[in-house]
Amino acid sequence: MLIMQAKPTRRNPQFNKSHRILFRRILASMILMLLFLFLPSSGTCEMAAMTDDELARVTGHGFSEFTLTNVDGVDIARIDLNLQASTYATMDSLKMGYWDNGGTGWDQNWLGVSIGSNETDMVLSGFVLQAEFTDIDNAAIRELKSITMGFQSATGTLSANFASLSELTVENASRDSSISDATYTFTGGPLMLHINVDGTNAGIWFDFGTATRD
Secondary structure (H helix, E strand, C coil), X not given: CEEECCCCXXXXXXXXXXXXXXXXXXXXHHHHHHHHHHCCCCCCCCCCCCCHHHHHCCCCCCCEEEEEEEECCEEEEEEEEEEEEEECEEEEEEEEEEEECCCEEEEEEEEEEEECCCCCCEEEEEEEEEEEEEXXXXXXXXXXXXXXXXXXEEEEEEEEEEEEEEEECCCCEEEECCCEEXXXXXXXXXXXXXXXXXXXXXEEEEECCCCEEC
């Protein structure tokens, strides 16, 4: 289920045509990744007629915000979408980021993944996509440094056998291959995916925010 709610649109005057084209390409790629991660691979559905009251409540414009800022020489392009999604999805495995980081292995290697549960869906709201560049206005030397995508608020559970988990928080970055079977419980904190091209924490990381692990 995907619910869209209206929110006044604010445009940043620094966001020129070339910025929008570049960011749309990134947005399209990241939304495809998001759908792959959080939607089930198969399912069934049937069409149902909407009532007049339901149709009257449907809106689909003015729910986005685009910003472009510069912090310490880094250009940060960001889109916020006022979306809410409820899902229960399962995957046999999720693997991301196989490379040599002092030894070959996966940044993320999850088995028997369950997003939400039979009893309660995972509820995700406030979609964010952010890309960090250097020299964004110069196509010859422009470099993409990182991409962050996810939801500002998550409520529900995420369960898996975490054969490998790379977790990034404000205070710490850790790669752990000893968690095994675990359930993370989210109570309104963020759920974010970070793709860092280089730097101290290069690789693919998840930020589970304030979620607790059982």
